[in-house]
Amino acid sequence: MNRYSKQTRLLVAIDCIIxxxxxxxxxxxxxxxxxxPEKGKWSLMGGFVQPDESLxxxxxRTLNELTGLGxxxxxxxxxxxxxxxxxxxxxxxxxxxxxxxxxxxxVQLSSEFQAEWFPLKKFPRLIFDHSEMVQAARDxxxxxxxxxxxLFELLPEKFTIPQLQSLFEDVYQxxxxxxxxxxxxxxxxxxxxxxxxxxxxxRKGAFFFKLDKKTYRENFHSILRMIPxxxxxx
Amino acid sequence: MNRYSKQTRLLVAIDCIIxxxxxxxxxxxxxxxxxxPEKGKWSLMGGFVQPDESLxxxxxRTLNELTGLGxxxxxxxxxxxxxxxxxxxxxxxxxxxxxxxxxxxxVQLSSEFQAEWFPLKKFPRLIFDHSEMVQAARDxxxxxxxxxxxLFELLPEKFTIPQLQSLFEDVYQxxxxxxxxxxxxxxxxxxxxxxxxxxxxxRKGAFFFKLDKKTYRENFHSILRMIPxxxxxx
Numbered sequence: 223m224n225r226y227s228k229q230t231r232l233l234v235a236i237d238c239i240i241x242x243x244x245x246x247x248x249x250x251x252x253x254x255x256x257x258x259p260e261k262g263k264w265s266l267m268g269g270f271v272q273p274d275e276s277l278x279x280x281x282x283r284t285l286n287e288l289t290g291l292g293x294x295x296x297x298x299x300x301x302x303x304x305x306x307x308x309x310x311x312x313x314x315x316x317x318x319x320x321x322x323x324x325x326x327x328x329v330q331l332s333s334e335f336q337a338e339w340f341p342l343k344k345f346p347r348l349i350f351d352h353s354e355m356v357q358a359a360r361d362x363x364x365x366x367x368x369x370x371x372x373l374f375e376l377l378p379e380k381f382t383i384p385q386l387q388s389l390f391e392d393v394y395q396x397x398x399x400x401x402x403x404x405x406x407x408x409x410x411x412x413x414x415x416x417x418x419x420x421x422x423x424x425r426k427g428a429f430f431f432k433l434d435k436k437t438y439r440e441n442f443h444s445i446l447r448m449i450p451x452x453x454x455x456x
Numbered sequence: 457m458n459r460y461s462k463q464t465r466l467l468v469a470i471d472c473i474i475x476x477x478x479x480x481x482x483x484x485x486x487x488x489x490x491x492x493p494e495k496g497k498w499s500l501m502g503g504f505v506q507p508d509e510s511l512x513x514x515x516x517r518t519l520n521e522l523t524g525l526g527x528x529x530x531x532x533x534x535x536x537x538x539x540x541x542x543x544x545x546x547x548x549x550x551x552x553x554x555x556x557x558x559x560x561x562x563v564q565l566s567s568e569f570q571a572e573w574f575p576l577k578k579f580p581r582l583i584f585d586h587s588e589m590v591q592a593a594r595d596x597x598x599x600x601x602x603x604x605x606x607l608f609e610l611l612p613e614k615f616t617i618p619q620l621q622s623l624f625e626d627v628y629q630x631x632x633x634x635x636x637x638x639x640x641x642x643x644x645x646x647x648x649x650x651x652x653x654x655x656x657x658x659r660k661g662a663f664f665f666k667l668d669k670k671t672y673r674e675n676f677h678s679i680l681r682m683i684p685x686x687x688x689x690x
Contacts (some may be wrong), residue, residue: 271537273464
């Protein structure tokens with residue numbers, strides 16, 4: 223008999239927050255929950271951790287079972303453990319999140335799954351504390367984006383400034399003045415103007431730009447001046 | 457009968473990583489473990505989550521029971537869940553960390569507890585995966601320090617550049633050339649030189665500086681140029 227045997231064991235679940243950028247807006251992947259309580263309601267992709275799998279393995283398996291997606295690199299986010307968060311039984315949930323380039327992943331979502339992409343600007347009400355999980359993932363994304371080139375990794379090789387502005391606005395949950403955004407992003411010296419214009423999304427057309435990757439890697443801090451102070455959301 | 461009832465419940469623990477800065481070096485708080493396995497070995501402050509408490513409450517209670525420290529703001533770090541991490545029984549551990557100004561907290565550590573501060577440069581071998589937890593906390597600290605004024609919050613109102621260099625070296629696990637560090641930190645424009653010198657730690661003496669808090673808040677990015685690229689450690 224040791225101190226372990228007197229303890230209460232708890233259900234441990236994982237929930238996955240999957241964001242995607244489709245070139246124009248940020249999206250979130252949701253599923254219709256397949257079990258009671260709240261059956262049929264929209265939810266993050268979640269499931270229980272099995273006795274012999276690590277948390278990462280549980281996250282990968284759950285995402286695959288519910289959406290068909292495989293080989294998605296997910297990062298652990300935060301563990302939610304309020305005693306009443308699941309009305310059936312206390313469940314501690316470890317969350318994982320990923321940010322996908324939808325151009326690469328869209329094909330894998332088959333109709334046999336009840337999963338669907340929604341705009342991050344407007345998605346259905348979620349069960350339990352799942353909205354709080356989504357907000358935590360948005361906050362982490364803002365934070366990471368201020369130190370990593372992740373936002374640029376989502377853009378196609380050639381992109382327009384309106385496209386970049388839309389991505390920044392979705393990530394920072396802010397709206398930027400068009401002329402100011404234009405001026406500031408040009409002044410970072412990180413973009414290389416192309417001679418071609420995108421004429422699909424506006425009649426006047428918008429020049430394409432490429433990221434100067436070398437300069438970006440050496441001087442990624444200059445992008446910080448573009449964004450709201452990340453301290454505000456932590 | 458629902459899908460919940462078929463699941464395996466797991467032990468859920470919390471472990472606390474407490475760093476402190478005493479004006480000269482970074483320290484870590486450890487306890488001698490009071491139960492088998494590994495009884496008597498050095499360990500982080502840990503315990504099991506009880507049925508009715510949140511994870512934050514479990515962390516605060518555990519820290520208080522093992523060290524006497526109260527009112528410590530701890531931040532959730534990462535959840536460790538490898539099936540074999542605890543040899544007695546699978547235990548998922550949610551870690552919390554804090555960075556204390558030791559000048560404020562030292563008094564509370566009474567001798568009735570088996571807790572002790574060790575230099576972060578050299579501390580005893582820890583049980584289980586606790587060294588990995590400490591490394592995760594160090595990485596988070598580096599990351600946060602690049603976006604937040606937390607390092608300056610640890611320094612006394614007046615500090616010397618050697619003191620600041622020692623703090624940076626402990627946090628970034630790097631050693632900086634003294635003259636370069638001096639030049640770079642002065643060039644940030646964030647420090648205000650005082651007329652007094654600290655003559656305790658060297659015969660020649662080192663001028664005291666104060667942080668220009670207003671400039672720091674407006675221009676905290678300039679400190680980024682001082683530090684190794686945080687991408688490297690993520």
